[in-house]
Amino acid sequence: MTAILSVQNLTKRFGGLTAVDNISVDFPQGILNAVIGPNGAGKTTLFNLITGMTPATSGRVLFDGDDIVGKPTHEIVSRGLSRTLQIKSVFGGMSVMDNIRIAVFAHQGISNPLRSSQRYPSVTQRVQEILEDTGLHRLAHANAGALSYGDVALLEIALALANKPRLLLLDEPICGMSPSETERTVEHIVRLAKTTNIILIEHDMEVVFAISGLITVMAQGQLLMQGAPDDVSKDGRVQEVYLGVPEDAE
Numbered sequence: 001m002t003a004i005l006s007v008q009n010l011t012k013r014f015g016g017l018t019a020v021d022n023i024s025v026d027f028p029q030g031i032l033n034a035v036i037g038p039n040g041a042g043k044t045t046l047f048n049l050i051t052g053m054t055p056a057t058s059g060r061v062l063f064d065g066d067d068i069v070g071k072p073t074h075e076i077v078s079r080g081l082s083r084t085l086q087i088k089s090v091f092g093g094m095s096v097m098d099n100i101r102i103a104v105f106a107h108q109g110i111s112n113p114l115r116s117s118q119r120y121p122s123v124t125q126r127v128q129e130i131l132e133d134t135g136l137h138r139l140a141h142a143n144a145g146a147l148s149y150g151d152v153a154l155l156e157i158a159l160a161l162a163n164k165p166r167l168l169l170l171d172e173p174i175c176g177m178s179p180s181e182t183e184r185t186v187e188h189i190v191r192l193a194k195t196t197n198i199i200l201i202e203h204d205m206e207v208v209f210a211i212s213g214l215i216t217v218m219a220q221g222q223l224l225m226q227g228a229p230d231d232v233s234k235d236g237r238v239q240e241v242y243l244g245v246p247e248d249a250e
């Protein structure tokens with residue numbers, strides 16, 4: 001399988017702490033990749049290294065074969081690698097559709113996003129695609145400031161799709177959601193994964209095992225294993241890090 005992303009000997013130290021410890025792992029394309037591991041395993045740091053938000057101590061990250069380590073985030077995004085942004089990226093006074101429209105305008109390099117989008121059919125088309133892919137068409141004209149927690153999270157995913165990424169990184173997208181919001185968001189992630197490569201960090205094991213094609217397990221900054229859900233759930237090392245069974249216990 002071809003890797004959409006190849007991490008090679010990647011290390012990040014914060015002072016004396018090695019948050020990501022010489023990780024080498026490939027993320028194949030065309031499959032929903034999940035990254036799991038206990039709190040503090042280094043999952044978010046791994047994403048920050050991939051997207052250039054945190055400088056790596058050493059190592060390489062190949063995206064479509066090009067080393068992107070040390071490149072500025074905006075360059076990485078323009079190459080087609082995207083991640084969900086913080087909640088503050090949502091404009092509360094505007095409709096859901098206008099939020100998405102502005103993000104699409106920005107990515108297409110059009111400087112005045114408030115001009116009529118009728119003049120930019122490519123923008124209108126992309127906005128419609130994103131509304132459908134995220135299920136936000138039902139809220140296209142709603143004020144983004146009045147959305148439920150779960151719908152804000154969907155809007156964040158929608159904004160990350162503005163540049164039509166070839167790889168989308170989602171860091172605990174359903175964290176804090178109600179069961180019905182979780183169900184809806186997971187459905188959209190699964191749908192999205194049919195057209196966009198996704199690497200998903202998620203702590204809800206039920207969701208991870210239900211939807212992932214390949215699971216990468218981290219613990220204490222290191223790669224513990226990578227495998228299909230069945231192999232991961234059976235693996236003694238994985239059970240150990242999750243259940244906290246001491247190594248010398250019988």
Ligand SMILES: Nc1ncnc2c1ncn2[C@@H]1O[C@H](COP(=O)(O)OP(=O)(O)O)[C@@H](O)[C@H]1O
Binds near residue numbers: 038043046
């Ligand atoms: N900016 C930072 N400065 C210092 N330590 C950090 C920083 N970011 C993360 N860490 C530490 O790195 C380790 C891995 O954190 P993180 O990547 O957030 O783990 P995870 O996402 O798997 O829960 C933790 O011990 C955390 O405290």
Ligand SMILES: [Mg+2]
Binds near residue numbers: 043044045
């Ligand atoms: Mg994290």
